[in-house]
Amino acid sequence: MKSIPKIFLKSIVLLLVLCILTGCSRQPVSYTATDIAMGTVLNQTVYTTGEDETGNITELVRSLERDTLSWRVSDSEIAGLNASQAGIPMSLSEELWEDLLLLQEVSKQSGGAFDFTLGTLTGLWNIDAQAQSDHEEIRIPTEEEIARALENSGYDKVLLKDGCITLEGGIQLDLGAAGKGIACDRIGDYLKGTNITGAVISVGGSVITYGGKPDGSPWQVGIVNPEDTSRLLGTFSLTGEWYISTSGDYERYIEVDGIRYHHILDPTSGYPAQSNLRSVTVIAKSGALSDALSTACFVLGQEEGMALAAYFNAETVFVDKEGNLYLSEGIKDIFRQTAE
Ligand code: AMP
Numbered sequence: 001m002k003s004i005p006k007i008f009l010k011s012i013v014l015l016l017v018l019c020i021l022t023g024c025s026r027q028p029v030s031y032t033a034t035d036i037a038m039g040t041v042l043n044q045t046v047y048t049t050g051e052d053e054t055g056n057i058t059e060l061v062r063s064l065e066r067d068t069l070s071w072r073v074s075d076s077e078i079a080g081l082n083a084s085q086a087g088i089p090m091s092l093s094e095e096l097w098e099d100l101l102l103l104q105e106v107s108k109q110s111g112g113a114f115d116f117t118l119g120t121l122t123g124l125w126n127i128d129a130q131a132q133s134d135h136e137e138i139r140i141p142t143e144e145e146i147a148r149a150l151e152n153s154g155y156d157k158v159l160l161k162d163g164c165i166t167l168e169g170g171i172q173l174d175l176g177a178a179g180k181g182i183a184c185d186r187i188g189d190y191l192k193g194t195n196i197t198g199a200v201i202s203v204g205g206s207v208i209t210y211g212g213k214p215d216g217s218p219w220q221v222g223i224v225n226p227e228d229t230s231r232l233l234g235t236f237s238l239t240g241e242w243y244i245s246t247s248g249d250y251e252r253y254i255e256v257d258g259i260r261y262h263h264i265l266d267p268t269s270g271y272p273a274q275s276n277l278r279s280v281t282v283i284a285k286s287g288a289l290s291d292a293l294s295t296a297c298f299v300l301g302q303e304e305g306m307a308l309a310a311y312f313n314a315e316t317v318f319v320d321k322e323g324n325l326y327l328s329e330g331i332k333d334i335f336r337q338t339a340e
């Protein structure tokens, strides 16, 4: 047998030593992607030692909308429930069962400020579609219509038992206030089975931060300035897995005779919430929770909203119409306000 040249052997030894010193691991590579999913913008920055997973994540969010949450797509799970006969228990997929249990709890604890049964009312206002349509077609519902829609809503008209849901007559589920946060939860579950070492992904107004950056620096998550959405009021530094959701009156609205009708409705009045707020941001350990709470807090206003979020161990930032910022105690140290 021919002997291996010395120089070659030395190289192998050197490589082995280097490999041991560096752990032989691949350095994470970053991938970014921007897509439309769930009727909103899906932005991804992902660090991974494996393949580019951004396409899979986009498909995950799209299929969640298509198969489970959408009330527009007739064969989604929610649309099926809305079309089902009242009073008959309908079995739920395991994930939706877990989500609805949480949403019912937020509905209860918020005294109905967040309510996942507002489908008839939100359909009546139809702010999403109206905001995109020709101004001349805009229509504000009448008081009678609103009163009737409110009669057909109420989280207490929903029974969740043994993995099944039973709806009273007229109830239409609308998970729009929590859907993007639920998408972040599903993304979080997915990331745990991949080689992704860090990610920051936003689905409209809901964001998940996960893992870390290769250089060890924290994620920066911004709070949009409601007066000028191209600017930030400030940023949070976060490390590890967090879920951040914002509800604001600037996100989707219509204007008639100088009055702004935005998309966050007060279930007590049936009209857009008037709580002297421009936006609420909630930071929590689950996306469904942060998203549902951001809507609830917007309806309740700063004082009651902060107490509600504290009950769920979530942190908050409220921005009022005068541009004042109110931060909960736990995040004051990680927030940096933008210089004027
Ligand atoms: P978000 O932007 O997360 O605050 O969610 C707003 C969306 O949730 C709206 O477009 C409606 O579909 C729905 N919605 C509006 N008001 C409420 C409310 N008080 N509780 C639950 N869902 C609501």
Ligand code: MG
Binding pocket: 176, 177, 178, 245, 246, 247, 290, 291, 292, 293, 294, 295
């Ligand atoms: Mg929300």
